[in-house]
Ligand SMILES: Nc1ncnc2c1ncn2[C@@H]1O[C@H](COP(=O)(O)OP(=O)(O)OP(=O)(O)O)[C@@H](O)[C@H]1O
């Protein structure tokens with residue numbers, strides 16, 4: 001009978017097997033309890049050192065502890081607190097020679113799984129162990145189902161089960177089959193590049209190259225040279241002749257990230273690629289034919305840029321014949337648990353860890369946060385938590401400081417004042433810059449504008465401030 005239970009209790013893999021740990025300062029008690037647990041059909045480890053038992057919990061080796069209440073180094077209740085702090089899922093059963101109903105209630109209230117009087121009754125211990133073994137097996141099966149669910153909700157490395165993301169996957173799948181330009185619209189870190197890669201992989205030109213160009217990261221001449229290539233000596237520093245990305249990915253796909261950041265002159269050249277399939281290397285009179293599919297991405301409102309005269313309308317229509325909008329993470333909270341699981345798996349593998357999950361309160365914090373940096377920010381939070389977490393579970397203390405403190409309510413932050421739009425913009429930019437600790441590229445991404453636009457605003461504000469303080473001084 002004991003063997004039948006053991007089959008359930010010991011699933012494959014040492015981290016998931018139910019290995020009872022017996023903790024008692026009295027060696028004779030340890031031996032007696034070990035014999036009893038073995039008789040119940042389990043293979044226990046024993047120790048008289050509470051720190052050693054805590055280490056076993058920390059490393060996921062034991063998740064069932066039979067602990068004595070009276071121990072000189074640390075009493076059973078203190079041990080219980082430490083154990084639950086390391087792994088909230090651990091089962092601690094306290095054993096005592098001085099049983100009272102009050103202390104039993106206290107133990108259960110503090111998170112003990114059970115409180116057993118000594119001498120321990122064989123039948124009761126056996127029942128407790130079997131119950132935990134069944135729970136264990138259930139947990140393992142739930143874990144397997146979750147893994148399956150994750151597989152089912154992964155689309156070319158993009159995880160999502162929200163209706164909005166399923167729509168994105170569907171559209172990407174459909175559009176990939178056809179040779180047309182696609183515009184991906186979404187805030188920073190929502191996964192635009194991943195979607196672009198998926199479209200390329202699913203397209204008939206998947207065997208050809210995919211070239212990626214971030215249009216906002218370069219000044220115009222550098223961007224032109226990167227996309228179209230140059231002849232040797234075409235400009236200072238052009239020490240050799242080089243083909244550009246359009247030639248490199250000829251027959252395949254070019255992904256233009258932050259296309260809204262290109263100058264009007266560059267936009268005219270892009271239009272020529274789409275309309276005539278022609279390019280010219282800088283400094284060369286030769287017109288070359290290219291055949292590439294364009295996937296462009298923007299985190300700003302391109303239509304507004306068109307209205308403001310900063311983006312060519314004809315190029316906008318050419319690029320956006322198909323638009324795929326990727327919603328911000330805050331609009332698809334149901335994806336968060338799946339993404340957490342996905343990133344835990346990724347970083348467990350990367351860092352050789354065995355973190356099983358997040359504590360409940362840590363999950364709650366992540367579900368309540370606004371995620372201005374979207375999935376990229378969530379990935380960064382999980383990756384650094386995987387580095388700092390010492391136990392089996394990530395807890396709030398493993399998160400960056402701004403996640404550990406509750407968000408101040410808007411009303412606390414500043415009382416409403418009748419500000420001009422310019423003033424609101426200035427304050428908002430400043431707040432985002434503060435949040436990004438002065439990192440302008442990141443701030444621009446969150447604000448949904450290009451870095452050059454951010455510089456323009458900052459320059460203008462600095463000028464206004466200087467004029468104001470000059471005026472005040474005069
Ligand atoms: N749904 C998702 N599933 C898994 N990983 C994701 C998902 N969305 C984004 N990521 C990850 O988040 C990070 C940012 O994604 P990506 O670079 O595609 O975003 P983006 O929209 O292009 O951002 P930006 O506008 O800043 O360029 C990447 O590491 C990516 O792997």
Ligand SMILES: [Mg+2]
Nearest residue numbers: 192193257297
């Ligand atoms: Mg990107």
